[in-house]
Every structure is written in structure tokens, then in C-alpha cells.
Amino acid sequence: MSSETTSTSQTSIGADAIDLAIAQGLDFDGSPIPPAKLELYTKVMGLEAGRQRSGVSNTMRSRIVRIGAKHISQAELNQMLIDADFAPLKEKEIAFYYSGK
Template identity: 75%
Template sequence: MTADTTGVNATTKGADAIDEAIAKGIDFDGTPIPTAKLELYTKVMALEANRQRSGVSNTMRSRIVRIGAKHIPQAELDQLLTDAGFAPLKEKEIAFFYGGK
């Protein structure tokens, strides 16, 4: 039995690509995602869905820092945050996201 990979490999870019692959239960290489992994992911995402939020700006900043640190040098990200009216990088964020670089 072969897995239906239609659309999974069509694009592997962007956050939606991950969600679509998870929903289909198929990794980008066409292999099925093990049931135990899918069940754990579903359980943790349900917990997250029920968590009280602190505000949109706080969440936006967190996402910018978490994702931006993968693509933008520390000093530049810090300046971009400040220019946009967000708090600059915190020492713990710098240590976590840039400490090993």
C-alpha cells in the first residue's frame, strides 16, 4: 500500500506546509508519520489551544524573535524590534537563540 502524497511535496515552504503534512499524516518525503508521534502532537496542540493568551502583540513579538533569530543577525533583529515598537531582545533570548552562534 502506498501513501497518498498528492500535494504534500508540491510545496515544503511556509508554516502551512507543515500543518498540511501533519493533517495528512505524511512527511515531505512521502513516508507516513508514526501514529504515536501524531497522537502526542495532537495532545500537546490541544493543551496549547486551551492556554490563556497574554495578548496579540506579545505573541507577535514571540514569533518574530523565535523565527527571526533563525534568519536575522542578532543586532539587526534587535534594531528591527525596536524600530517596530517592540521591546528589544532580552538577555535570556539572546543567550537561547544566539548563544551557540
Template identity: 75%
Template sequence: MANPSNTTGAEAVDTAISKGLDLDGSQIPAPKLNLYNQIMGLEGNRQRSGVSNTMRSRIVRIGAKHLAQAELNQMLLDADFAPLKDKEVAFYYGGK
């Protein structure tokens, strides 16, 4: 079983994937690992449009899991990012 201190943050997930192990120490099935690596390879080759856009996308994707819509929207505005788009609100907050 994995040490709980090694199961937090994105780095823990990346490390586990690179070892082919889930956070509980069990083996990740080869088909799942192969598909993940295939898709991440495609993403790794994609041309980027800018760091600011990527930062905003990550903030929205992760922030929506932890923050209320109005709070996240205000935080975006306070940091001089574009506010939440209608499609983001529908996707991340539509079912809540």
C-alpha cells in the same frame, strides 16, 4: 514524494501533519503524531495575553534563525517592540 512547491511555509507543515504525512510523503509514526496532537491540544486551550506578545514571540523565535542578533534587535525596536531580552539572546544566539 511531495511536490516541492508544497513543502515551503508553515502551512505546508500544518497540512502535512493534518494528513499524518511527512513532507516527503512518508507516514508520520503514530506515537509522534499522537504526542504532537496532545501538546497542541494543551496549547489550544491556553489563555492568551494578547496578539502583540504572540507576534513578538514568533518574530524572535523565527527571526533568530535567519537574522543576526543586532539586526533582529534593531528590527524589533524599529517596529516598536521590546528589544531582545538577555534570556532570548542566550537561548537563540548563545551557541552561535
């Protein structure tokens, strides 16, 4: 395996991989991200950065639900939330994240 292949595979995993690629302006395949896409992303992320937050626990729960629903069954995620003293899944979250599964 070449170092280029290793480098590409290692940089395209994990939560920071997207941010790193965006900062470099390059997609995982090495192609440049079009300037219009980068500008729109930067504008929207700037708006998000300036938004008032409702609290760390609320944000943690939101991230757990949004990402966890991709990897964990509804019943298991719901129990995990309860066990960690978070609010259980809400009906609208179940409908949004699990209705197509």
C-alpha cells in the same frame, strides 16, 4: 520535472506546509508519520490551544524573535524590534537564540 516532484517541493515550503503534512499524516518524503507521534502532537497542541493568551502583540513579538533569530543577526533583529516599537531582545533571548552562533 514531474508533477509529483513539483508538488512535493511546493508543499514542503512555507509556514502551512508542516500543518498540511501533519493533517495528511505524511512526511515530506511521502512516508507515513507514526500514529504515536501524531497522537502526542495532537495532545500537546490541544493543551496549547486551550492556554490563556497574554495578548496579540506579545505573541507576535515572541514569534518574530523565535523565527527571526534563525534568519537575522542579533543586532539587526534587535534594531528591527525597536523600530517596530517592540521591546528589544532580552538577555535570556540572546543567550538562548544567539549563544551558539
